[in-house]
Amino acid sequence: MTILQSLDGYYGRMAARGEAERPGFSREKISFVVVLSGDGTPLDVLDIRAPSGKKLQPVLREVPAAVKRASNILANRFWDKTAYVLGRTAGPDHRTSREHAAFKALHRDLLAGATDEGLVALLRFLGQWQPSAFDAAPFRSEMLDANIVFRLEGEPGFVHEREAARTLLAAADTTSRAEGEICLVTGTRGAVQRLHPSIKGVQGAQSSGAALVSFNRDAFTSLGKEQGANAPTSETAAFQYGAALNRMLDRSSRNRLSRPIGDATVAFWADTSATVSEEAAVAAEALFFEIVEPQPTDDDAQETAKLGDALSKVAAGRPQEARPALRPGTRFHVLGLSPNAARLSVRYWLDDTFEAFAQRLLDHQRDLCLEPPPKGWGRKTPSVSRLLAKTMALQEKFDNIPPLLAGEVMRAVLGGTRYPRTWLGAALIRLRAGDDPSTGWHAAAIRAVLERDRRRSPDAERTQEIPVSLAKDFDDPAYQLGRLFAALETAQRLALGRVNATIRDRYFGAASATPAIVFPLLLRGVQNHIGKLRKDHKDGWIEREIGEIVDRLPAALPRSLKLEAQGRFAIGFYHQRQAQFAKRPDVAATLDTQDIEPEEGETNDNV
Incomplete structure (x- = not known):
């Protein structure tokens, strides 16, 4: 199944839940509502932004679908930013007057002959509005560049939600092309979408949205076709996949990871079918989110055990034992999208x-x-x-x-x-x-x-498994050298106490890459540390530990270690460093206090 086919299917899930936008509409960030009287006079401005932290943020509202502007001057129907609606902007205004004129012209044509009270009020407002009126109440500077919709005085809904407005929009969107072409997404014949919908919510992409499917160079076209005709997608399928993906990429969505992986914003969803219900699909999505992006809980130990057990049961083909709502064979999808100027790159698409x-x-x-x-x-x-x-x-x-x-x-x-x-x-x-x-x-x-x-x-x-915990008998020179390096550093710290830089700070990289050169130097240096420990009558356990590790090394140390061996060196270092204090918490506590940085001017550079 392709990305667009799966997204088209998810729109069906949205429609079944009653959450899908109607064709020709999209959810956009709206901040203010201008309340009009019947004669078009602006009576009030309502701030509908919602609090988010210490700031007010726009809310998502269903409005007539946004146009794709790029650098063109194109107005939206019944809503837009203040530059278009009111002829005012907070930024450079070299094109604001043209944008405002475009908004007026669009609605003069769209609303010509309208008899509905709300549509007539909007037409009258645009006919008499002058941008200089923005300097007086009820308008205020915080409205600049925000998106605005209209409401008729005494009415609960917005002007674009009125039945007469919906009829006008449907008539304006009716295409004259009766047959069109075969859609590559659905396989049915229909009018081809020339410009695909803008996808919003991908971190790093343009805030106005970016295209998942687009053709912007002659090299990307063929057979004399332009734009969307190069990969025919019906207007219906394009709208549905765009609505589905935009819904999943909402900040509040449970179908996306809250933090990108690198530069990729990740969305995921399950399919419904004859055997997989909406409840089962939601359960699969919830479990995936819990595992991939774990959240802290009051009882992490118990929660971790439950998640691990659930994951094992699902992997073993017994999903209903993990979550009663889950069903075997549920189709699942993961999509990673990265920003790429005005377009989006598919970083990965996984379907199984x-x-x-x-x-x-x-x-x-x-x-x-x-x-x-x-x-x-x-x-x-x-x-x-x-x-x-x-x-x-x-x-x-x-x-x-x-x-x-x-x-x-x-x-x-x-x-x-x-x-x-x-x-x-x-x-x-x-x-x-x-x-x-x-x-x-x-x-x-x-x-x-x-x-x-x-x-x-x-x-x-x-071959031997890479050890999970300390494996003293793991037959690998690089692993044992990592253990030895950790033991040598411990001997230094026990003998000298607080130091500016241990051998780990100075020699870790060189010791893991060229052990035959570095370790002879370190082994000579450790004799001084062991001598001091003997003189101070301290426990000789670290001397015995070093001797035990040295006995496991080959007579001739490797002159160099490959990348994988350097990795085993790092693992051996960690295992030794942690395990050598497992039965000596008092020693570990002493060394932790010695790790405090020295006072300014105090030095101790002994190796």
């Missing part, structure tokens, strides 16, 4: 059964599994966006996540394919740049990449 998505999410959780969990991980597997910010973004800022790599990771999570090798490289680069490997976030990402590669390799049964 809900059971298949559940199995892939379960695999993702298992590949990331690390014991003990990374610092700040929580009991639930973090969202993909948070995971990427922690492992590859400068200063852990979401805006710094590489968009292409984020799309590849999300596609791998939901598609069950190998994670991109670049994620492994990005995590290691961040560790070399100074990210703390002891937090465990990078180690979890690295383990996920390596473990999935191992499982999907032809000789998976003959």
Whole structure:
């Protein structure tokens, strides 16, 4: 099933719920209502914005469908921004007079001969309105550039909602083309949509909307066709897919992730069918949202266990045991959209059964599994966006996540394919740049990449699983070298206490890439630290730990480690760092207090 076909089907779900916009209408952000008397005099201005935090925000209202302007001057019917409706704007006004004239001309033609009281009032208002009247009450400066609709005095609805207005709009939208062409979405014959609807709600795209389907160069056309005729989509199908996608991309929608993955805004939905009801589709969407974007709860442990159990049952083909409303075979879709000037790019489109998505999410959780969990991980597997910010973004800022790599990771999570090798490289680069490997976030990402590669390799049964927790007997030099590096750093910290920079700060990158060069230096240096510990009559457990690890290393250390081996080094470091204090909480607490930064002017650069 294609993207547009699935969205066209979702519109059917909206219509069944009574939530679908009528053909020829769209939901737009409206801020103010101008109340007119019967003779067209503006009596009042109603502010219908809703509070959001400390600000008032426009509300979504169903109005006649917005025109696609680009750089042209085109007016909307019965509503628009103040430059068109009132001839006033807060910005440069070099074209405001033409915009206002276009709004007046459109409605003179549209309302000519109208007898309805509300339509006559609007026509009279436009006939007598002068932009200079905006400087007097009831108008105010905060209205500038906001969208405005009209209401007749004493009437509850808007002018465009009156039966006479609907009749006029329907007549104006009637096409003279009786047959049209075959629609590529529905397979039926109908009038072809020349310009496809604007899609709003994609973060980073134009606020006025961007096109999912468009043709703006001769190179994209064929056989002498123009615009939408190159990929015929009926006006009905175009309206329905646009209405469905815009509804799912609303900020308040439960069919989108609240935070983009990289630069991709993610929408998801389920199909209904003869065996899958609306209730079952909603249950699938709710469970997907809970797992992909987990929310903090009062009892995270219990909630995590419930979600994990539900995911396992769905993946095993028993969805009704997880949620009574779920049904097997529910078709599920995930769409990632990225901004691209006035258009949208499809970052990924995934279409499969809900059971298949559940199995892939379960695999993702298992590949990331690390014991003990990374610092700040929580009991639930973090969202993909948070995971990427922690492992590859400068200063852990979401805006710094590489968009292409984020799309590849999300596609791998939901598609069950190998994670991109670049994620492994990005995590290691961040560790070399100074990210703390002891937090465990990078180690979890690295383990996920390596473990999935191992499982999907032809000789998976003959290779060892990447350890989840400390595995002293894991037969891999890079892993053991990571353990040794963690033990050497601990010896330094135990002997010297508070220092400006430990060996981890200075040598982590070099030790993981060229161990044969760095470790001889570190092993000589640690003798001084061990000597000091002996002199101070401190517990010699760390000396025994170092000796045990060294005994597992080959006689000749590797001169260099490949990218995958550097990843196992980071995992070994994390496991050793966490496990060596598992039975020594008093020592861990002492070292934590020693990590306090020294006072200004105080130095201790011992290695």
